Amino acid sequence: MASTLETRQTVEEVAGDYKYGFVSDIETVKAPKGLNEGVIRFISAKKEEPEWLLDWRLKAYKKWLKMEEPDWAMLSYHKPDFQDIYYYAAPKSADDRPKSLDEVDPELLRVYEKLGISLQEQEVLSGVAVDIVFDSVSVATTFRETLKEKGVIFCSISEAARDYPELMKKYLGSVVPVADNFYAALNSAVFTDGTFVYIPKGVRCPMELSTYFRINEANTGQFERTIIIADDDSYVSYLEGCTAPMRDENQLHAAVVEIVVLENAEVKYSTVQNWYPGDKDGKGGIYNFVTKRAACRGTNSKVSWTQVETGSAVTWKYPSCILQGDGSVGEFYSVAITNNYQQADTGTKMIHIGKNTSSTIISKGISAGKAQNIYRGLVKVMPNAENTRNFTQCDSLLIGDECGAHTVPYIEAKNPTAQLEHEATTSKISDEQLFYCLQRGLDVEQSVTLIVNGFCKEVMQQLPMEFAVEAQKLLGISLEGSVG
């Protein structure tokens, strides 16, 4: 969130004097705990959804009931009790939130300070019940006006269901079908938040789109659903997440992101994920089970996923590219850091269907403490995909002796003209490197940050500037205490 400060300032300029207002008490409504058809009907009704969407949810729910939680990932965790979760809860009332920063976990505040986040933003992020807050809604409205001139649609998924039913019907579930996997099916049944983006033909989106402008409160949605459509010859860069850890009471996060890229269009999707990783002994922390997929449907379309994953106790995530249009391009740049008892099983899938399609995978996994970091990637070349290329580079960096890094590449080439390259390395931060940095005056933490940022350079430089600076600091903070 803070990483978008610059953008926010730009928007404030556009918006002129933004308004301050009293946050009105939002009526607290909760669906009963657990999941059944009634709860889904409740959600749909609360969101004032059209009938077809309710049916779609119910269909997903029925499929989900017959599915089993996957266990092929190299992850071990207590399986969530799906009947012990609230699937719909309106934002908390002010009474339930901390009254001031004094009541907020000092550890969290220390991290905010290190990231250079202003006091006001700290209050918002940590969920303090401030009575005067930056009115993001009015800014977002102005922001949306600017986009509207270009014909860009940028709204919540619920609004899209109401206001753009044709687009929603056409694209919802078109990249990630309802029964794609256990968590995608669950998300399809109960999603309550998320973003809808449509970039019309020939439009280059005038600004980086960030969820910040859309979400009124600090909490991120538990079951988010995002759809991005880039029509012919368009371009958009989308930022998800926030370098600052946010207060969050939901243990299970199961988001779905669907991206459709049409002819000559390009989508750049950047994520910084820094949810609560649990404490040093591995207690608590978020389960992050995400399905992200992009379909390059038009010729010469391009999608590029960049992710910096430092948070969550367990991450299960494979942003993928279906390269259907001839000459389409898929890219995946990933940094995944695991420390203490964190586990990450992440990677990508590049499915080459069209001719002359190409993909690049650069994955940097860093493990410290007792953490496990797994890269799992599939490169698949279909029989008709002539002259495809893939370059994969998977580098692992280990800090200490108790952590692990594993690389699991799957390659299926059904066309002999495919050129596939795979490189993998595993290294450690050596005592020599560390001493060299210390000898030049850097302290242990700075040294680790520097070395790790160097290791991740090819990925970090893919991030939009305003994200990159904070993400660099974040790498160091995530690895705090891992050396020395």
Next chain:
Amino acid sequence: MLEIKNLHVEVGGKEILKGLNLTINSGEVHAIMGPNGAGKSTLSYAICGKDGYEITDGTVTFNGKDLLELEANERAGEGIFLGLQYPVEIPGVSNLNFLKAALNSLRKYRGEEEIAAVDFLKLIRAKAAELEMDPEMLKRAVNVGFSGGEKKRNEMVQMALLDPIFSVLDETDSGLDIDALRIVADGINRMRSPKKAILVITHYQRLLDYVVPDFVHVLADGKIVKSGDKSLAIKLEQDGYSGLGINETAA
């Protein structure tokens, strides 16, 4: 300035330095020579506080401060610099970034302000020019793909930039071509000042023709076994360590 008394150092459970004494005063240049494996690099690491070099006995003081109490980066902050025998590669980190971070850390330790980006660039370019290093190399990752000689020259650029009070230069001359040796020697001589001191570790008398030392010591089997002036280095060059009655494989 630097006072080492009865220093005993163990590495991997093995005693390498066995009661070493050495005093270096401001304004002086000392040279240490000695057979391979004698413990010269070990001494430099012990002075600079590298992990794994366990001081089992003795004291090291620097301008009255107990160095052994300080972390490696704090010792750097106090003004100690080590030019490494084998400079280390840091992939993905440009020389510029590395040095800017280093310089600012040192400044912070000394209670000074961070250097402005523009001033830093001017300064580092000037230092690179002094040592005739191609400024393009500043943009490259620290020592990655540098030739042996380029790495050594890079160490000297770092020294010139960080401007230490006391420099230990561990075989900085090894691997340098004839011209580079002179350029590096000039760089070392520029560091000579009544307020500073330098300890050069070398195998060759050649460097000492350019950087004339006030004292020459022979380190063998974990101790200083002989000290003298420049003529000791010349004598060593002629007679070898065995000529001095030192067993070449002492360590």
